Amino acid sequence: MAKKKWNLYNLLNRDTNKKDAKADADVAKLNFKGYFKLLGRKLSTICSVNLLFVLGNFPMFFGLALFTGVISDKSLAPQTLGFSNLYGALAHSDPTPLSSLFYGVSGTPVVENEFNKPMLILFIALTCLLFITFGLVNCGCAKILRSAIRGEPVFLFSDFFQTIKKNWKQGLVLGILDLLFLCVLIFDISTFYLNYLSSFFFTVSFFFSIVILFIYMFARMYMYMLAITFDLGVFRIIKNSVIFAFLGFKRNFMALLGQCAALYIMYLFMASGILLSVGVLLPLIILFGFGMFTSYYASYKVIDRYMIEPYYDEEGNARPAEATE
Numbered sequence: 001m002a003k004k005k006w007n008l009y010n011l012l013n014r015d016t017n018k019k020d021a022k023a024d025a026d027v028a029k030l031n032f033k034g035y036f037k038l039l040g041r042k043l044s045t046i047c048s049v050n051l052l053f054v055l056g057n058f059p060m061f062f063g064l065a066l067f068t069g070v071i072s073d074k075s076l077a078p079q080t081l082g083f084s085n086l087y088g089a090l091a092h093s094d095p096t097p098l099s100s101l102f103y104g105v106s107g108t109p110v111v112e113n114e115f116n117k118p119m120l121i122l123f124i125a126l127t128c129l130l131f132i133t134f135g136l137v138n139c140g141c142a143k144i145l146r147s148a149i150r151g152e153p154v155f156l157f158s159d160f161f162q163t164i165k166k167n168w169k170q171g172l173v174l175g176i177l178d179l180l181f182l183c184v185l186i187f188d189i190s191t192f193y194l195n196y197l198s199s200f201f202f203t204v205s206f207f208f209s210i211v212i213l214f215i216y217m218f219a220r221m222y223m224y225m226l227a228i229t230f231d232l233g234v235f236r237i238i239k240n241s242v243i244f245a246f247l248g249f250k251r252n253f254m255a256l257l258g259q260c261a262a263l264y265i266m267y268l269f270m271a272s273g274i275l276l277s278v279g280v281l282l283p284l285i286i287l288f289g290f291g292m293f294t295s296y297y298a299s300y301k302v303i304d305r306y307m308i309e310p311y312y313d314e315e316g317n318a319r320p321a322e323a324t325e
Helices: 008-012 021-029 032-041 043-056 059-068 083-091 097-106 117-128 130-150 156-166 168-194 200-229 234-247 249-272 276-315
Strands: 073-078 109-114
Touching: 032 043, 032 276, 043 130, 043 156, 043 276, 059 117, 059 130, 117 130, 130 156, 130 168, 130 200, 130 276, 156 168, 168 200, 168 234, 200 234, 200 249, 200 276, 234 249, 234 276, 249 276
Parallel strands: none
Antiparallel strands: 073 109
């Protein structure tokens, strides 16, 4: 049989019929080696999940347009509000070195964004739709990636939409709470950082917020996986997620480290200038899918150890074998 040539199609559609026993053992154990082997095997699935995540959370593009000022009218204005008074005073007096310095500093032009009010309200309303889509899309993506990790067949669109239909209540509430908590954490960290050295309270609050952020990022790895795997209420999902954030600390930390590495690579591409387009395209192609795959690969083994395996032991039922591919 002729050896396949290397190309992008063959890379994203690898022939997995020829299995390596050791590789399958690593994947079945969900260990460190198995992560990279499964990542290579499921690269096309991860890219597909990334596309579903981006398209499903389309309201974020309206928020991005607001944040970047794309829809605003731009104008130049002096840097300080008192420039007009300074200009009038200097117009009727002889300039001095000090007055010229003030004139130059305060008169430096800056770009101001002026939004059309109806357009601003419309884009804010469209951005708020993210609170509806975020949790639902995360549930659908979690189901696809869970099947990929467990070696089960993946039916991209049917799995995605059926999971949303089945778990829409938990997904909707979790998505709203998830986004709200992330927004509050980001706001707190930004505020405390700006006042970092102003008082002991702000210094302690800054580090405390960082710790809370780490714990919450660990807990997020479990929330949507628990929502689609078990019939639990939102409170129990959040409670168990926080518990697993500590029980699976080592795996959670490694997963978060991998996600940070991916973000740093994207930053390097964007900062290089030459490869700016690559950095911009990464979130659209693989970044979100990679982050979710890494999170769920780390979290599923912890969930299996503490919630799935004990169930079969207590009931005395034989656990169905899970494929590794």
